[in-house]
Amino acid sequence: MGIEIEDKFDVTADYQLPDLSGLAEVVGPKSFQLVALYYDTPDLRLARRGVTLRRRRGGADPGWHLKLPKAKGVRQEIAIPLTRSTKVVPAELAELVRAYTRGAELGVVAELDTRRSVTLLKDGDRKLVEIADDRVKGTVYGTDPPAVMRWREVEAELLEGDEKLLAKTGKRLRKAGATPSPATSKLAKLLDPPPAPHAGLEPGTAGHTVMAYLSGQVTALLSQDPRVRREEEDAVHQMRVAARRLRSALKAFKPVVRNTSEIQDELRWLGGVLGEVRDLEVIRARFARELAGLPPELVVGPVRARLGDDLLRREREGYDTIRETLGGERYYALLDALDALVSEPELGKAAADPAETRLADVAAANWNRVTKAYETAQAIDDPEQREIAMHDVRKAAKRARYTAEALRDTLGKRMGTLAKLAEDVQEVLGAHQDGVVAQETLAEEAGAARRAGEDTFTYGVLAGLERAAADRAHEDFPRVWSETMAGVEKVL
Structure with a gap:
């Protein structure tokens, strides 16, 4: 996998490539032919989301290439060797x-x-930037006869150089016309697919602000799906966060977007499936750090194996469950429901209100939920029950944070401070x-x-460290709460 x-x-x-000397050593041009077949569903579901799946012959990297959305100007690319068939997409790419x-069937x-x-900018053996001058013939299938389009384009791709060099290269190309x-992408130019549908709302309204945020989180959730299937680092966490943010926003902005309780329930379900693996990832890394910090004489018996390999085995089993979930009809139904939410939401009367006033009130109301949860917890005499109630304070704080973050672009710096x-x-509270x-x-x-007859001394040492960390967080909370309330008074 690479990042483009x-x-x-x-x-x-008749464009003439400019003189690129002075930027780096110039090598080329070298010419070759590329022939690529592009695969999608009949209604172009991949193209609508900026996903490209192709089988390419010729050039330096023939093979199957899957390009996934990541961020503006930067995309993930997954490549595998060519297969003989041009009709069947390799199973591992179809899965992603x-x-x-x-x-839906791919064809x-x-x-x-x-x-x-191709012209290369080099520094010795290092390939810094590749400039590709392409003369393209594109054919769209599905019509009789197939539609044909011709054009020319230039791409400057960063290889081993830095982005300053890429910017300087682009400046010279622009000066030349x-x-x-x-x-x-070339495919997007050829097919010109309509974008994924979104609700058309008046900018500056509460509805426009909320739906823009929800749309972004749906895109974030979808973009993590292939990464989770590949068990990439932090992917489960990011997908879980997107699900949580969506659910939190639907709760917080209920006056703006109505009748989303079923979607919220399904997002809770998905978050729960992802949560088991995420929690194991976190705690396995936590124990590894703690063990690495202990003097060797305090690490007795096969404790590293138990707290590493055993937890990793459970993590692998959790990934099996995740893959089964991501291949199931319930998950697809949730994604369909999220698409429908973004394109045709059921809006409340508050959607037409100015974002500045209506959503500031929502942010304040969500913070009030935090203070009420805190007051409820502090009124409980039983210490164990009070600790359970403080978990509700943590959940309310997380929702208040997500709500404020959703409004940061619209309401400005004070929402960033509140978040x-x-x-x-x-x-x-989470540390505790x-x-x-x-x-x-x-x-x-x-x-x-x-039970296996192993020495358990080190487990006791680690438990002591964890108890001390939990106690420190517990003791630190009154100070954090006091400082937080003083800060909230300034922004709300």
Whole structure:
């Protein structure tokens, strides 16, 4: 898998590539032919979401290429060797786009025949930037006869150089007459697919602000799906966060977007499936750090294996459950419901109100939920029950944080401040909760070790460390709460 950083330009048929000397050593041009078949569903579900799946012959990297959305100007690319068949998409790539296809059949929708002339900017053996001058013949299938389009474009792709060099290269190309291309890819230029549908709302209204945020989180959730299937680092966490943010926003903005309780329930379900693996990832890394910090004489018996390999085995089992979930009809139904939410939401009367006033009130109301939860918890005499109630304070703080973050672009700096204050409360309560959960996990693993006749001394050492961390967070909370309330008074 690679990350592409490139700039695309439209040029005329008689465009002359400028002199690039002075930027670096110039090598080339070298020409070759590329022939690529593009695969999609009949209604172009991949193209609508900026996903490209192709089988390409010719050039330096023939094979199957899957390009996934990541961020503006930067995309993930997954490549595998060519297979003999042009009709069947390799199963591992078809699996990675299932969140977009929802089980619909993939077939050839277009072909690009490109005469490419490549110029390299080098520094010794290092390839810094590649400039590709492409003369393209594109064919769209599905019509009789197939539609044909011809054009020329130039791409400057960063290889081993830095982004300053890429920017300087782009500046020279533009001075010679190239114009930045609005198309994200050759396929997008050829097919010109309509974007995924979104609700058309008046800018500046509460509805427009909320739906823009929800749309962004749906995109974030979808973009993590292939990464989760590949078990990439932090992918489960990011997908879980997107699900939580969506659910939190639907709760917070109920006056704006109505009748979303079923979607909220399904997002809670998805978050729960993802949560098991995420919690294991976190606690396994936590124990590894703690063990690495202990003097060797305090690490007795096969404790590293139990707190590493055993937890990793459970993590692998959790991934099996996740993959089964992501291939199921319930998950696809949730994605369909999210698409429908973004394109045709059921809006409340508050959607037409100015975002500045209506959503500021929502942010304040969500913070009031935090203070009420805190007051309720503090009124409980029983320490154990009070600790349980403080978990509700943490959940309320997380919702207040997500709400403020959703409004940061619209309402400005004060929402950023409120989000940070809520995060401070969430983190100190989370640190206490994490310490408690870690102690429970250690007790469970120590029991298994004891039954196997192993020395459990180190488990006790770790449990002591976790108890101390939990106690520190507990003792620190009154200070954090006092500082937070003083800060909230300034922004609300």
